[in-house]
Amino acid sequence: xxxxxxxxxxxxxxxxxxxxxxxxxxxxxxxxxxxxxxxxxxxxxxxxxxxxxxxxxxxxxxxxxxxxxxxxxxxxxxxxxxxxxxxxxxxxxxxxxxxxxxxxxxxxxxxxxxxxxxxxxxxxxxxxxxxxxxxxxxxxxxxxxxxxxxxxxxxxxxxxxxxxxxxxxxxxxxxxxxxxxxxxxxxxxxxxxxxxxxxxxxxxxxxxxxxxxxxxxxxxxxxxxxxxxxxxxxxxxxxxxxxxxxxxxxxxxxxxxxxxxxxxxxxxxxxxxxxxxxxxxxxxxxxxxxxxxxxxxxxxxxxxxxxxxxxxxxxxxxxxxxxxxxxxxxxxxxxxxxxxxxxxxxxxxxxxxxxxxxxxxxxxxxxxxxxxxxxxxxxxxxxxxxxxxxxxxxxxxxxxxxxxxxxxxxxxxxxxxxxxxxxxxxxxxxxxxxxxxxxxxxxxxxxxxxxxxxxxxxxxxxxxxxxxxxxxxxxxxxxxxxxxxxxxxxxxxxxxxxxxxxxxxxxxxxxxxxxxxxxxxxxxxxxxxxxxxxxxxxxxxxxxxxxxxxxxxxxxxxxxxxxxxxxxxxxxxxxxxxxx
Numbered sequence: 001x002x003x004x005x006x007x008x009x010x011x012x013x014x015x016x017x018x019x020x021x022x023x024x025x026x027x028x029x030x031x032x033x034x035x036x037x038x039x040x041x042x043x044x045x046x047x048x049x050x051x052x053x054x055x056x057x058x059x060x061x062x063x064x065x066x067x068x069x070x071x072x073x074x075x076x077x078x079x080x081x082x083x084x085x086x087x088x089x090x091x092x093x094x095x096x097x098x099x100x101x102x103x104x105x106x107x108x109x110x111x112x113x114x115x116x117x118x119x120x121x122x123x124x125x126x127x128x129x130x131x132x133x134x135x136x137x138x139x140x141x142x143x144x145x146x147x148x149x150x151x152x153x154x155x156x157x158x159x160x161x162x163x164x165x166x167x168x169x170x171x172x173x174x175x176x177x178x179x180x181x182x183x184x185x186x187x188x189x190x191x192x193x194x195x196x197x198x199x200x201x202x203x204x205x206x207x208x209x210x211x212x213x214x215x216x217x218x219x220x221x222x223x224x225x226x227x228x229x230x231x232x233x234x235x236x237x238x239x240x241x242x243x244x245x246x247x248x249x250x251x252x253x254x255x256x257x258x259x260x261x262x263x264x265x266x267x268x269x270x271x272x273x274x275x276x277x278x279x280x281x282x283x284x285x286x287x288x289x290x291x292x293x294x295x296x297x298x299x300x301x302x303x304x305x306x307x308x309x310x311x312x313x314x315x316x317x318x319x320x321x322x323x324x325x326x327x328x329x330x331x332x333x334x335x336x337x338x339x340x341x342x343x344x345x346x347x348x349x350x351x352x353x354x355x356x357x358x359x360x361x362x363x364x365x366x367x368x369x370x371x372x373x374x375x376x377x378x379x380x381x382x383x384x385x386x387x388x389x390x391x392x393x394x395x396x397x398x399x400x401x402x403x404x405x406x407x408x409x410x411x412x413x414x415x416x417x418x419x420x421x422x423x424x425x426x427x428x429x430x431x432x433x434x435x436x437x438x439x440x441x442x443x444x445x446x447x448x449x450x451x452x453x454x455x456x457x458x459x460x461x462x463x464x465x466x467x468x469x470x471x472x473x474x475x476x477x478x479x480x481x482x483x484x485x486x487x488x489x490x491x492x493x494x495x496x497x498x499x500x501x502x503x504x505x506x507x508x509x510x511x512x513x514x515x516x517x518x519x520x521x522x523x524x525x526x527x528x529x530x531x532x533x534x535x536x537x538x539x540x541x542x543x544x545x546x547x548x549x550x551x552x553x554x555x556x557x558x559x560x561x562x563x564x565x566x567x568x569x570x571x572x573x574x575x576x577x578x579x580x
Contacts, residue, residue, distance in 0.1 A: 082229045087170045087200035091221040092141045094162035142220035142263030148198035152191040154262030155277055156182045159189055167193050181305030185244045190305040205271025207294035218254040220263030230255040246377045249291040250274045256290035265292045314382035314405035317348020322372040326576030330562035332396045338362045339375040343572045349406040358537045363391035483543030486577050487519025488512050490543035501529035503568045509533040510540045520578045534564035554579055
């Protein structure tokens, strides 16, 4: 790369400008463009003698000299705060025994003809030659002590798969650590060391009271430089970076780099309000976009890991999908808010009918559910067995129902036993989204799901048909004449249509045999083989019932018809089809 020549004048000007700005920053932290004149002495305060008109001074009186104040000390120092916290922040080094070059990629090679090609290739050949059948892989991270007896918090990805974990303290001492518990969904782990004397510790603060613009301080081990302190502000709250089901990250511009993972983010009281976890960086270094797990989420997880060695989260037993503008309009909501219940797990906590498919959950245990992703988090943070009030929108009215939460880990067994349908609720396939209150991957979004997978409707319908029916969009011979509604050709669900489209016996409703290209229904992802179970929360028994209900909705001034649609394999979603 050619050297960059920088003008000495421009460099000097920049330095001078910076010096001038800093010189005029007072204790208040405000930069002043001009300082106030010094107080006048008694002599200066006395009236000046009048000069004769012919005196030059009378024509051009001399201006008083400009008085300059001493330079200020810049922004308030955080040295005292950092000094009291450094001993509680630790460096974590791990090692893992990897067999047969597992995880090692091919050695890089210099371009052919490069003057360094021989040296470059010899170096990497030698490195590979020195590597035996087994070799150790080391990594570095950060953590912090939360109890003088030796409990330490860090990120799961810092110690995941490690055979050996060593804690390096600020005074140079080292202790071996054992893993107490880990939670992959929030990327948190708790370690334990056995110190000879009590350790310096820090405590969790309340991240919920932190505001955008509040000052924060990060301490960690970036690139192996232990005890590094950086200061910044909270840049954002409630960030979803698709790292897990409970994303609610704090965004900060305090410099966070590789090695900071697991380290604390402090408020100006010295309380931990976040655990530094991720950065966005094309170069691998800090560009001022870092993310921390908020203490309001982390503290409960850490307490459970310390007490049980595992997490014990609440479980509602529903599948949910977003409330779009069209769905909100079809349900009579003023705005798109809440979480739409797309299905209820058989044997789950709300299988008693307290919550039904088609309900929109607006509040959970007094907490507002502004959007779909809020619900799994607030449910998971609730104690197992707690009875909570849930506010739902049902039949155009808000209702409050009481629900006793189950345990999230029990959901595997419930879903495994979930193979029937009840009261029009079609349950998901066993093994799919069965371990939590999962967002439904279908719906009328037509976008990738939060985990990057395609929505269910992209792989249903035609792929669920029998082999001789794949790719066929028309009704099979012998069927009754279809009813045409909103660009959909509808027929009764008979044994013939079940066989033609591969529709499960547990599914009931009105089958879609054809979808008009370019229609609103086609744009919403409806396809032949889908089954309309409900329209506007009313079960559909025949194509005529669908046509009648749609006409009624039009007369009521509704712009969208909310449909509960089942795929051939029983997966359920809600679709709001425009009627205009």
